[in-house]
Amino acid sequence: MWPVAIADGAGCSAELIELFKPTDQLPCIHADIRLIRGYARLHIGAPMTGRIRNFEQGIQLCWWILLAVVIAVVVFIRIHLLAIPLERDEGEYAYAGQLMLQGIPPYRLAYNMKFPGVYAAYALIMWIFGQTSIGIHLGLLIVNIANIVIVFLIARRLIGLIAGIAAAASYAILSASPSVLGLAAHASIS
Secondary structure (H helix, E strand, O other): OOOOOEEEOOOOHHHHHHHOOOOOOOOOEEEEEEEEOOEEEEEEEEEHHHHHHHHHHHHHHHHHHHHHHHHHHHHHHHHHOOOOOOOHHHHHHHHHHHHHHOOOOOOOOOOOOOOHHHHHHHHHHHHHHOOOHHHHHHHHHHHHHHHHHHHHHHHHHHOOHHHHHHHHHHHHHHHOOHHHOOOOOOOOOO
């Protein structure tokens, strides 16, 4: 426990400050003198490192809350748009995926310039969630959340926590943007 000095209020402030100046034994101490009921009282608080650590944790918590809000908004948007019709490319991939689910190999009845992995991914999504536009867009939602997590993990490892959160939030917003056809499950956008 830190000592508290009490003296009368008549000009002893300078001596008290000199007496309790931070030294090598007391680094980073927050001290101030307050006049309480006619007495000058020196208050010595907790080391500043504790306050800085709490401030940094508060900032990190704000970043985590921002990321959670952004992901929640993206999920909300995608859930409300699950039933939109398939876009031209989505229909093409879905048809090839349906053919694969029926046992027909890629490129036998339908041809596209994409590799067969796209058709296989669509076939897997339709096998899990059903052969409807809702099922395909639900698969897109799951893949999009997985990609947001991957972007976060890569950026956190390469740069740091706040950069990871900022990168994940930016990707989440941009991946749902109509300007990049983010509402459709294209081969190049997840």
